[in-house]
Amino acid sequence: MSSLGDLICCATYGLFALYFAQRLLRRSLPVSALALVFLAALTASSAWAGLALVDGLRHWSDHLPTWIVPGLDLLRFGCWFALLLMLLPPPRRGGGLGWMRPLVALAVLGQLALIIAAEALPPDALVRPRAFGALGLAVLGLVLVEQMLRNTAVDARWNAKPFCLGLGGIFIFDLFIGSQAALFQSFDGDAVSVRSLVHAAAVPLLFVASRRQGDWRGKLHVSRAAIFHSAALLLVGAYLLIVAGVGYYVRYTGGQWGRALSVALVFVALVALTLLVASGSMRARLRVYISKNFYSYRYDYREEWLRFTRLLAGSVEPEHTAETAVRALCNLVESPSGMLWMQRSADGDFAQAARWNLPAQPGSEPRDGSLASFWQERAWIIDVDEWRVRREAYPGLDLPAWLVDEVRCWLVVPLLVRESLIGFAVLGKPRAVVELNWEVRDLLRTAASQASGYLAQAQATEALLEARKFDAFNRMSAFVVHDLKNIVTQLSLMMKNAKRLRDNPEFQQDMLDTVENSLEKMRQLMLQLRQGDKPHGVTSGVDLEQIAKRLAAASASKGRALELALQAGVSTRGHAERVERVLGHVVQNAFDATPASGHVRLILDAEGSQARVRVEDSGCGMSEDFIQNRLFKPFQTTKAAGMGIGAHESYQYVQELGGKISVQSELNRGTTVTLLLPLFHAQADAPLAVLDAR
Template sequence: MYIGLLSYSLAAIFFLVLLGVLLTDRRQDKPSRKYLLLATSISILWAGMAAFQSGKIELLFIYQTLEVLRNLFWQQFLLLVLGRSICAEDQSPIIYRAKILLYIISALMVVLIIDRHLLQFIPVLAHYIDPLLVGYLVQAVAVLVLLEQMLRNTRKDMVWAVKFFCLGLGGIYAYDFYLYSEAMLFQHVDNMLWQSRGLINALMVPVIGVAISRHPEWSSGIFLSRRVVFHTTTLLGGGIYLLVIGFGGYYVRNFGGGWGVIAQTLFMFGAIIILALILFSETLRAKLRVLINKHFFHYKYDYRDEWLRFIYVLSSFDETIPLPTRSIQAIAQIIESPGGMLWMKRDNNIYLPVARWHMAAVYDSENADTDFIKFMEEHDWVINLDEFEWNPGVYRSRGFFSLPDWLRSMQNAWLVMPLILQDKMLGFVVLTHAKNRRHNFNWEDTDLLKIACRQAASYLAQHEAAQALSEVRRFDDFNRLSTYMVHDLKNMIAQLSLIVSNAAKHKNNPLFVDDVVSTVENSVTKMNRLLSNLKDDVRGSEDKEDIDICCLIRREVDNRKRAGNTPNIELICVDEKIISTANHDRLASVISHIIQNAQDATPVSGNITIKLHKHINHAIIEIEDTGCGMDESFISTRLFRPFETTKGKSGMGIGVFEAREFLQRLGGDIEVESEMGKGTLFRLHLPLSRVK
């Protein structure tokens, strides 16, 4: 009797808590919620009466009537939900007839409960079978069938919300089906099964509550605390563990012979130590939290809105905001980060910063073979710098031990996210701290950021492929232009050859002399035009030699001065004897072009300073001017691309592109620092010669 009292009392308390949560919501005008409230209320009365009438035959009819009503209201709730899920006119009569049939069955059962003497009119039926048991069994089967139909007809995007409801209510009525099937077989209800029924209901109510919290039409504004669920789950798991260990200890003691007591003591002590280790394991606790948050609580994002906003920012066309910058903005807005920086992989297997948004500039690079890059590429891991500081074990267990120097020196850096495309890391994004989200960053943020970064990677890859294709097409145009130029040169050569062949015969003829002057003048005009189009695209032979860099620069400076170009140029050779191996004409052309660019950008009153020095195994040539400067967007997106220029039609935009290509083939590179209105610094890196 006491077991039944405790069992059904717990069920009543759990249903009462569920009702309290439902009543906190003001949206009680929906029919489905009304039936849900009625079914929950009747379940409270039924469980309470079951606990109160334990052993009291005189109250049995009230308990039985409440059970019929409990079953009826759950059936009506399920029929209402099922009808709204199907939304088909040809199914409406079937649902209506099902409602009427279930009402009739319930009414007949109530009549039999009130007046059992009606069975005397059917003595054979009363002798072999109890009609009430049949009724309860039919009601349980009806609920199970309706649950199956509801799950089958629920939209795929809502299955996650109703599956726990089907599990919870289905568990209650599956037990009822077993209880009454066994009762019909043995002609009486098993007392232990009946007493355990209340505990089964109590265990299933939280599962129903999870489903109600997920469904938009059933849920209320109050949810169980994640911490409460976590600790409850931990205690429940610990209790089940200890229960199993208790049975194991009993088995060891009874079958251990003379060592039974000792074996039981060692077994129990070891089991408790293992339980303590599990409970204090941060890794297991973290995994349990993620499991609970993923499967028992609302997602904190409206994924449809987040994705639409992300795609809108990423795909919008704005000439003032290039795609790399928009990619940073689209990713950052997800977690309300105020700024970020995008790094992309280049042909020389180095990651470079290509765009930034509300973040200080960084002049550095990261090799693709570092542990930092390999860790993100192999694990597709969002690095949380805060987590790396207070819980480095998470990263060290995966072989990642230290951050790059440039990342440690960045102020307010928070997250580093890889841009993965086809299992290769196209680049990565660094985001700054979001004050409102800093202490609320969890698995859901990580999952969403990973998907967003993959989508951004596909956009960026497509963007770079389109740019590469555009460059190829423009090179085709350039080659076509070269063909036209060769044709013009052939015509000029033919004209000049004709003059040479006729000079000996007509050199004293004034008309011939006038014609020669006119032809030469026309040829000079054409050649000047061709040279203007080529824009000093001098290409010498690729034969390499050891070059004294200081002498080469001094010669080019003198040539620029003799040409009358202004402003003033100052040369400082910190190290006089610096030797590098390169093609003399090509290197001279590169240096001359950079100096000319500096002169073109600098007013007459400005200054150009050229400084040469050694750094480890490289010669460093710094060409700094006080000219108009360039903005960061132009430097990062256009300066090193062919056919991009700030000189309008007077330049073809090949010089700086060719300069970097030439230096990189030598094993060097070129860096640019500039500020609008203050000037520009070109830093050329040349590998030193290996000759002694």
């Protein structure tokens, strides 16, 4: 199996090296140091596998020096390391990776020293040191691969991903072999026998990477996240190496309990590593250390701003807006707790609006108190610890007792919108020590300004929603008042005539009918108030002919004549009471605009699939400007005592039914109002074309 794997590895890397060299000779690829190192790595890998194949043949094994196969293995690793280091930006560009290059060189030289020393020592004398050396090389390789992938822009990872996966697979398999040998003081023969075959499996990925882009570092940049993850991975690798060394020492010096103690030690060490990796405090300390020692600026402002705005925008529930804002501010300084105080109204005091890992604080802070007065003069970020030690640094400032007594409170950040204080945020002490320098203060001021605008917008949106609710309620109240006014007018007229006609039996019956009709209208109003703007009742066919006759009879009882021209059997769909109220409003407006000597006429017929109702009068008319800009708007009327609600309500309901209202009018010549309503059923005498269309 080992010989077959060596043969496949030698052939694949060798053919790939020939193909790549041919592309360089034909100028299909630019000849560069990067391309030459890549070619050298392919050639060294092919040579290593070829000589390993030769060394595996028993009758030729005595003719090869024992150092040549490990030396070529180290050479190809050195080439891959050199290639990865060349793909990373140099330290002078702000990469902060200068420590990687001497560390890699030291590891390669250390492994070379072990290979040379093995020539003078027995074969098994350096098994464990060589295992630790192989393990270290694999960890370094994974760090470099991870560094390259994380430093590649998102849109360029399509090019670099196959390359990173290929080399990552090689280093992961060698990490497995090295760690096993370091623990058990012997290399796994089965794993070693397939090592060359596993390494050959990376050739297709390397080939794809070489075809996609010849210059892999064109879009590389070093980010703080990449440095953080690389440093964490390197520390974890160093930790595991130390644990393996200590376990080896305990195992072979602990007597009969050595093996059991080494197992217990490894278990405890792994648990401790898990706790350290999961610790937010340790991650915060590592970020602070990297930012202070590897970069001239503490923050990667692009990443911080994207994270800050993403967190603010992620709050979809209004009740969580305040908590989201304070958490976004806390994340900027690695703070695990905070609270937010906001004004409930423009002239109100400050009350706790949200808290995160801090206790609730009852009561309020006055809007003209010490804090607000201090921020009116100086929009400073207050360091509570500094205030406790040097109060003269904050002249005229008296902090509230709840803030001073809470030892976890660290910073107080004002939230200003156009120099107007709308609230303030209290940030808890960070997990790691953060120096409150000008950079931290400037970032917090900028973020607080963004959060203030976000919170002010949320408050404005909430106020707008409340205003819309009140507007809907007021609109409904106006409709109800309008309908009540008509009912009161009807009842007032009845009471005025009652004094004169109370002994008339016909009047008494008419009075009972009027009271019953008014009572029914008030019931409908109550139902409408319960259901809001939704239509009440059941949609059904409404006989427009009968409504017109009832309107004519009601007009006659008031001493006015409504002329009728009706087509029999014309019905529309809707709610009978509301349709009658719409038509009654149009007829009543016509009578109000027409003197007693004039005439009002209602014409009912069918036009296609619609019922048409026209109300004509010879009254005062309306101007074109009033019709176009004011007629169907609420609270717009030409009457001295009208409210302007009836026309708006009628227009809204006709629109709900899918109908249309049009008005033609001339001043002092009269008005024609035309309502087109959907037919409830086809008419028996409808034209053939209309029946076909239906």
